[in-house]
Each structure stands twice: as C-alpha cells, then as structure tokens.
Amino acid sequence: DIQMTQSPSSLSASVGDRVTITCRASQGIRNDLGWYQQKPGKAPKRLIYAASSLQSGVPSRFSGSGSGTEFTLTISSLQPEDFTTYYCLQYHNESYTFGQGTKLEIK
Amino acid sequence: QVQLVQSGAEVKKPGASVKLSCKASGYTFTVYAIHWVRQAPGQRPEWMGWINSATGNTKYAQDLQGRITITRDTSATTGYMELSSLTSEDTAVYYCARGNWEPYYFDYWGQGTLVTVSS
Numbered sequence: 001d002i003q004m005t006q007s008p009s010s011l012s013a014s015v016g017d018r019v020t021i022t023c024r025a026s027q028g029i030r031n032d033l034g035w036y037q038q039k040p041g042k043a044p045k046r047l048i049y050a051a052s053s054l055q056s057g058v059p060s061r062f063s064g065s066g067s068g069t070e071f072t073l074t075i076s077s078l079q080p081e082d083f084t085t086y087y088c089l090q091y092h093n094e095s096y097t098f099g100q101g102t103k104l105e106i107k
Numbered sequence: 108q109v110q111l112v113q114s115g116a117e118v119k120k121p122g123a124s125v126k127l128s129c130k131a132s133g134y135t136f137t138v139y140a141i142h143w144v145r146q147a148p149g150q151r152p153e154w155m156g157w158i159n160s161a162t163g164n165t166k167y168a169q170d171l172q173g174r175i176t177i178t179r180d181t182s183a184t185t186g187y188m189e190l191s192s193l194t195s196e197d198t199a200v201y202y203c204a205r206g207n208w209e210p211y212y213f214d215y216w217g218q219g220t221l222v223t224v225s226s
Contacts, residue, residue, distance in 0.1 A: 001169075042218075043217065043218060088154065091212045091213070094152035094166060096142070097154065098152045
C-alpha cells in the first residue's frame with residue numbers, strides 16, 4: 001500500500017500569512033493527488049486535483065504543486081474561513097490513501 | 108447540480124450489520140464510480156471500497172474484505188454499502204464520493220452518515 005506522510009500536523013498562522021502544507025508518498029504516484037479542506041461536521045471539499053489543478057469555484061489563493069513523491073498545498077494569503085483541517089488524498093493505481101491531516105489554527 | 112444524499116444516522120449493537128445508501132442526482136449515474144470512505148472521530152478519512160456504477164464491479168480495502176459489500180441500483184441511481192460484524196471500532200462517519208478518473212476523482216461527496224456501534 002502507498003503511505004502518505006503529511007506535515008505539519010498542526011500549524012499556527014495569522015490572517016494574511018502564506019502557508020505551505022506538504023505530503024510525501026512512499027512511492028511515486030505521478031500527479032495522482034488531490035487536496036481537500038474539511039470543516040467540522042462536514043464532508044471534505046476538493047480544492048486541488050491532479051496535484052496542481054484548481055477546482056472550479058475555489059479561490060485562487062489556493063495552489064498545488066509537485067509530482068512523483070512530494071507535493072505541496074500553498075495558501076497565499078490566509079482568510080478567516082481557511083482556519084480548518086486539510087488532507088491530501090492519493091489515488092494512484094486504484095489505491096487510495098489520505099494523509100494524516102493538517103489543522104490550521106489562528107495564531 | 109450534482110448531489111449525493113446519504114441515509115440517516117444509525118445505532119447498531121456489536122455483531123450487527125448496517126446498510127447505508129447514497130442517492131445520486133444531477134448526472135448520469137452509470138458514468139461515474141461511487142466510493143465509500145469512513146472517518147472515525149479525530150482520525151483521517153479511510154477509503155473502504157468502490158463500485159463501477161455501470162458494471163457493478165467492486166474493489167474493497169484489504170482489511171475490510173469479507174465484511175463489506177458495495178452494490179448499486181441503477182434504476183434508483185443509488186449506491187449501497189453494507190458492513191457486517193460491527194465492533195466499536197466501526198463507529199465513524201461514512202461518506203460516499205463520486206468519480207474514478209481525472210478530473211472527477213472524489214469531486215463530489217455525500218453529507219455523511221454517522222454510524223454508532225454500542226452495546
């Protein structure tokens with residue numbers, strides 16, 4: 001099975017900050033990765049697919065990059081509604097694994 | 108608009124089975140796979156399995172093999188997930204999600220169904 005290691009597990013930041021979250025895959029997954037935002041009591045919401053493609057309707061302050069084994073989600077200027085939990089999901093070769101999650105907190 | 112609407116919360120005793128539903132609308136049901144994902148309290152989501160909505164072919168997570176059955180009813184545009192021999196470790200929110208190729212992998216999700224297993 002492909003393991004996904006996401007870091008950091010938590011992050012304190014301020015409104016307007018730029019933050020980066022990383023996921024590392026235990027083997028190469030090309031660009032078969034998405035990033036999701038999850039608010040308490042809600043289903044995950046897709047932000048990024050194919051590692052770097054922005055989901056329609058998602059603000060442009062969200063961006064993704066990477067391929068192979070290392071991937072990043074960047075939020076360029078944090079807004080109050082961005083302080084929640086983020087997950088990566090790999091979907092390479094009919095194998096599906098989520099990262100441990102990153103909880104983004106207000107400093 | 109695409110919607111996946113799941114059945115309501117369930118409370119089950121250990122050893123029982125549960126069957127959840129996921130009603131799809133707003134798209135051609137047989138074109139997209141349906142996945143099932145669960146999330147225990149405070150944990151990351153965990154993929155459980157998926158069904159090809161056109162053929163009915165399935166694939167399950169290895170650690171759930173033998174306990175999970177995913178089916179679909181194309182006339183009702185609804186997917187189903189049944190999990191048997193429940194234990195307290197199966198207490199979680201269960202989600203269905205759509206899609207099995209780019210750019211549609213896990214693009215739309217149901218609202219989730221809480222399953223509580225307690226004696």
